Amino acid sequence: MEILTERAQAFRQAITAFIDGRRDAKLKGDDNDGDIAAKYEYGIWLADAARRVNQIQAVTHVLKATHPDARGSSLHLAPINLPQHREIGSHLLGDTFAEDIVGNAAALDVFKFLKTEVEGKRLFDWMQEADADLQAALSADAETAQEWMQAFSSLIRAESQPVSHVAAKQLYWLVGEEPTDNAEYQLLQPLFSSALAHKVHADIQAARFGEENKLARQARRENSAYDGSYHDYRGLVVRKLGGTKPQNISQLNSERGGVNYLLASLPPHWNTSDRIKVLNVDSVFHSFYFFDDVAELLKALSSLLLSDPDAVKATREKREALAQALGQQLALFGESIRFAQEPGWSQHPDCRLPQCQRLWLDPERIELLPREEHQAEDEQFNAAYQWGDWPDEIAGYFASWLNAQLHKTGLTTVGDAEYTYCAKQAIVDADGPVSLQHRAPGGVA
Template structure:
C-alpha cells in the first residue's frame, strides 16, 4: 500500500473540511447527537455520497429546459469537441465552461463536493485523471477507493441510447432534394445549452451590475472620459424556466434564479421598447400591461370561462387558478422587459408620473445611483421606500383591482372580494420574483 503523501494529506484536509462544514450547517442551532454526528464521519459520508452520486448527472444540454415534464435524456458535450461553426454556439466556450447538473436535488451536495478545488483543479477532474493521491485520500482500502473513484467519475456519463420524449421539441429537417419524399427528412431534437446560457447570463449580469461597467456607464451618462469600454445589452427578454422551483430544471438554472436572457433578434424599433418609452407621461404601467404579450388573450379566456358558469368543483377551480397564474406570471416578464430597455434612473425623468410603487418595481437599480444635488430628499425617499418593501403589496392591490375591472368589463357582474384578494396574493408572489430583495437587503443594516 502506498504511504500517504503531502498531496494525499491536502486532498484529505479539503474533503474533511467540506464534510465538517456540511455537518455544522446541518446542526446549526441544534444540539449534536450521536446519530447525526455519525452520518458525517469521514468514511460514512463518502460512502453515502458515492451511493447517491448516481442520482444526478453532469450535463451541458438540459432537456427539461425545453419542457419541465420531459423525461428523456440530457446530454454532456465538451465544447472543445464540437464543430467550430462560424456562428455563436456551445463550441465557443472551449475548455472554460460551467457544467450543469440534473437529477435528484437532494443529491446536489455531492456535486458541490466534487467541485472542491485542490491545486487549481476540481476533485472531479482529479478523479477523471485517476489521481492515485486522491484515491488514497478517499480510503486506505484500495478496493473501496477504486469503487468510490469509479462512482464519482460516472457523474459525467454518456447515454448509451439517448431517449426522447413526447413533450420534447422535435422537428423534421429536409436533408434531400424532394420535400414531398418522407425519406428525405431527418428528425431532430434541439437541446437547450445550459452551459452557453450560463456564460451569456454571467456576461449580461456583469454588464448590468459589474462595478467597472457601472463606472463607465456613469461616465457616459455624465459625458465624461472613461478608461474602460461601456457595454450595454438592450432589448433583452427574460425567459423564466421552472416557475417558483427553478431547481427542478437544473442546478445552473437554479443559480440563475430561473432567468434565461433572450437577445433581441428583431428590427431596431421593437414593440416592447415602444411600450417602455410610452410609460413616460402615463399614469400607470399596469394599464400598459393589458397589451403586453398574451395578457389580453389570457384575460379574455378567463372571462369566457367564468361567464360559462362552470360547475363549482375541483376541476373548475384548478382550471381557473391555472389561467390566473398564467396572467400573474406575465408581470415579472413585463417588468424585466421594461428594466432591460432602460438605464437605471429613468423614473427620475420629470415626465414620469407613475405611482411610487410602480417606479420602485420597474426601476430598482435607481437605488444604486448617486443622490443628486437638489434632489436629496426625493432620491433618499426612493431608496428608503424600496427597502421598506411595502410596494409589492401596493402593486398587488393595484393588479387585483385591474384584473377585477377587466372581468367586470367583460360581463361579470362582480368578481367578488375573495377573488380580489386571491389576485393580490398571486401578484405579490410573481411581482417580487425578479427583484433580488433579500440579496439587496442583506447589504444594509
C-alpha cells in the same frame, strides 16, 4: 497505521473541511444531535455520496429546459469536440465552460463536493485522471477507494441509446430534395445548451451590474470623462425556468435563479439607403422626405413659416439654419446612395433619372472604361460631369421639392432663392471641389 503523502493529506483536509461544513450547516449549532452528526462521519458520508452520485448527471445540454416534464436524455458534449461553425454556438466555449447537473436535486450536494478544488483543479477532475493521492485520501481500503473513484467519475456518462420524450421539442428537417416524400426528412430534437446560456448570463450580468460599467454610467450622469469601455445589451427578455423550484431544471439554472436571458430577436433596422429606389423612378426626391431628419426639419420649417413670425433678425437666422440643415441632409442623402450602389449603376437600362441626378449620385462612373456599344453616351456623361453645372440643377430640383412640400402644409407663396443657394452650397461642399478637382483632367474643376 495509515500513512499519507503530504499531497494526499491536502486532499484529505479539503474533503474533511467540506463534510464538516455540511454537517455544521445541518446541525445549525445543535451539536447534541448525534444521529445527524453520525451521518457526516468521513467514511459514512463518502460512502453515501458514492451511492447517490448515480442520481445526478453532468451535462452541457439540458432537456428539461425545453419542458420541465420531459423525461428523456440530456447530453454532455464537450464544446471543443463540437463541429466548429462560423456561427456563435457552444463550440466557441472551448475548454472554459461550466458543466451543468441534472437529476435528483437532493443529490446536488455530491456535485458541490466534487467541485471542491485542490491545487487549482476540482476533485472531479483529479478523479477522472485516477489520481493516486486522491484515491489514497478517500479511504485506507484500496478496493473501497477505487470503487468510490469510479462511482464519482461516472458523473459524466453517455447513454448507449439516447431517449426522447413527448414533451420534448422536435422538428422535421428536409435532408433530401423532395419535400413531399416523408422519407426525405430527418427528425431533430433541439437541446438547450446550458453551458452557453450560463456564459451569456455571466456576460450580461457583468454588463448590467459590473464595476466597470457602473463607473461608466456614473461618469455619464456626472458628465465627466471616462477612460474605458461600456457594454450594453438592449431589448432583453428574461425567461424564467422552473418557476419557484429552478433546481428542478438543473444546477446551473438554480445558480441563475431560473433567469435565462433572451437577446432581442427583432426585424432588422434597415438603413435608409437600402430603401431608396434609384431604378424605375423618375426622381430620387420621392424618397428624400423619409431620409433621416428630413421630415422633422420640414415640420419645424413649416411651423415657423405658418406662425407668420416678425421679420426680424432672429426669424431670419432660424429660417436660414433650417434651410442649411435641409441642404446638409440633401448632401448626406446623396452620399448614402453613392455608398450603397456600385459605380456605374446609372448605366442600367431601368435607370430613368434625369442626367443631373445620375451625375450627382454616380460620380465614380467616369472612372470606368467607356462601353463599346455605348461609348458616345458614356463620353457625354463624363464631359457633363467635368463641366460641373449639375449642382445648380440639383439645387433647383431641391427647391421645387421643398416648395411643393411646404405648399401641402397650407403655405401658398414661398420664395425658393434661399433654399436653392443652401442646397447648392451643401452639395458643392460635400461633393464638389475636392472630388471634381481630383477627377477633372489636369486638375481643373
